Amino acid sequence: MKLVALATLVAAFGSSVLAASGGSTQGLQSTECVAAGDASKNLYATKSEVKYAKLFTIEYHDSYKVVNDLAANGTYVLYQCGSERPSVKNADAYIPIPVKSVAAWSTSAAAFIEALGVQDHVQNLGTSPSITSACLQELLAEVIKPFDEGNSTSVDVQEQNNTVVFNMPGGEDANATNTAFSSEYLETSALGRSEWIKFFGAFFNAEERANKLFDEISSNYECFTHKANSEFNKLRPVVAWTSYAAPSSFNNNTAYWQISVAGYKYDLVRDAGARMLNTTSRTQSTMFSSAAAFLDALEDVDIVIDESFVSYTYSELLKNYGISGSNKAKYPWAAAGRVFRPDRIQSTAGGLDWFESPVVFADALLQDVIGVAHPKFAKSAYSPIWFRNLSKDEPVAVVTASNCTDMYAARKDPAATCSSIDFQSANPTDSAYSGVDVSQTQDLIYDISKSEIISGAAALRAAVVATLGGAGAALAALYVL
Template identity: 70%
Template sequence: MKLFISLSLVSLLAPLAVLAQSTDGLQSTSCVSSSSSSDSTDLYKTKSEVKYAKLFSIEYHNNYKVVNNLSTKDKYVLYQCGSDKPSINDASAFIPIPVSKAATWATTAAIFVEALGVQNDIQNLGTAPSVVSSCLQKLLQDVIEPFNEGNSTQTDQQEQNNTVVFNMPGGEDDNTSNTVYSVEYLESSALGRSEWVKFFAAFFNAEERANKLFENIDSNYQCFLNKADKEYNDIRPVVAWTSYAAPTEYNNNTAYWQISFADYKYDLVRDAGARMLNTTGKQSTMFSSSQAFLDALEEADILIDESFVSYSYNDLLKNYGISDKTSATYSWLEAGRVYRPDRLQSTAGGLDWFEAPVAFADALLQDLISVAHPKFSKEGYSPIWFRNLAKNETVTTVTAAGCADMYAQRQDPAGTCSSIDFQSANPSDSVYSGVDANETQDLIYDISKSEVINDDDSASHTHGGSDSSSSPSGSLSIRDGTTIIGAAVMALSLVAAAAL
């Protein structure tokens, strides 16, 4: 249903709207009046160069840009409004810029738009209950119209009323002529994922803002990396990223357990001064029994659970098949180092884990350092996204009330690394109980004799999902020859993520 804003509300929002229309950091904000003159004039003096991201590229011409999604092989031609549409035969879409009417099905894309400070151009937003950003929630209350996901006719009309609709491959209603795919969640590095801010900036002529933001993220990330390497090279705990899937119609009513080894997680763990628990699988390994799964976790010091359920520490123990934690011999269990990246949630249970950490790699690294080395900062630090289940830490619900200015450019939540006084690790500290000192190499667990279902990372991705690769065929292959249809897995993941 369309939102109507009262005159009193318009008056209230007027000062904010003026602020939102600031052109600082934007270029070519007006349409050209003469196509012929624009052909010979470089309208985009500020350009973005891709440094880490592997899945997109940008080519600049005088009055248009070509943005390539190298994963989906899509080519988006962005031409300055008022100029003639370029003659490019293999374009996936022609988008006049700067975009002033945008929609997004993926909440991660909305965070990038907010980070650029052009969220006033968003007209429609999908999976609205999952949005954790307080200012996007405020916009959804007062300005942005959620996609009517229960009415395909109205949804189609909403999409047609926009210049561009950001979506992910396989996402809901992704076949419109103005659909633009983003796959930042498939990047192999955390910085590569965050660099997609430049991809989105190209649509709004916001390259200057994107370049400045990413330069700060990059330099801050490198500072955290260097400090962690200096202080923790001799005491690197082993981190395992795990999950549990309950029996459903999408997995033949058979539970499975999983260890993930996505590329970007590998980089994060090493950069945080820790070691990755790797398996002989390519990206993740799925186990058909909890005991085989637990056997693979014997050498882990820290567990990060990403199951698509919201539960307590006791629920995790039950799902992992641990009936008596006092008799268990797992380091991560004895030390109580069991985490979930679900500290920040929307009222409906949407996780910020799928939103802000993708855009702000430096803040994500800072958080992971605090998981690996809880006393890293002499000033003290409370993680943004990770909560310790063993300590019964609670979640924080984010609401629109926390938004001071819904049109302000989203700020990087990371601390300034150069001003943080890092504390050296003390191997005798109880937090490192069971951690092997002077071990710097990743730990390889041989799964050849385990009860393994498969060793392919084919987990579906939901608005910036957690792993970095997927099955090319869109299906989940099981070693015994059984196949789970990819569409069903995607549908399950979308529903689960929205319900979290």
């Protein structure tokens, strides 16, 4: 695999969309603790309204908020510091706000915190080698302490020394009294995942920042959707999200192949002016016990996005998928070399930004999927942010702390401004997708009822957790979607 230094992508990790930095109160409200006599006043004039996300809610009261993670069945009471702690039925944690010391186990939580520009409050981070943010890497080198993941006693102390610990369900120390679980990875829409910026913003009284950033993301996303579906209303290549798991002790030494049909991927593919390979499975992923059954489902696919939990070459992928020179022409995506992996941006340790920035910035993610589905969508040259063409051995960009210009600046949305892009329709006669039925705009449905299917995704989740340890629970959850 070729490696290159970060060039044009540096700006995506060091600039500030809000000009907020450590210590700045711009875009924050009720930044000071209150006296007991002031607690009855309405302290939260700016509120966040949840529009797209289905898995969290925020209820506002005069001096406290009730935040619910509906997927984790968690209720978190956020009360203004200095005020009397309210009593809320079935509360899982009472957390004084604005939070002053924060820990996060998942890389996506860290990305949301940095997007808000409040990383100056972070004391501890988990899975730190996987973090790709240049400025969080610099903070880890100078200020933030990684969790001592090899010592559970030490971890307990680190957690209790924070006002709040952000985690994903199934992660470390689920019994901590200051833990707030977040389930952004379970949202069924791309914008729903991004809207969790409001969930995190509530803990910092950063509703103004969260609302402003999400409004910009959603507006840009909708512009991309409108343009893509206007320009590509006929030419809609079929996209499949796939992965391969090699035989190991974690899966009874039995390989399996997977097609993901997660809801947010449907959104992205359709909104990009393409079609999704669908299966009749009611789960978010369909797992095949043989390469033959798996390949049968991919026979009419134009583009493959491989999310295998390995890093390998194109020839290795073809071998793992069961494709040789004799049958390669049977599969449009293999014959044309349209195989992509979302691993372009990595940390030195091989951590993928795929589990950080795209969760926050749905507009940038949609822009990238448009670039995969319609490579010549813009009249000017377009370089993908996260996807690289594996068949062309495109390089990865390794991010290091040296790429950071201001470690307390808010993480910038890497998306281009949609309104500034001059879209152009691809002519079917000139297109690489010569085998596409240009009259068909619906998803390609593959009937799995007679295929060799493995029920459930527990084996994959167990394999990732066993490989990475408890801190890998968040990654495992993402990989089975």
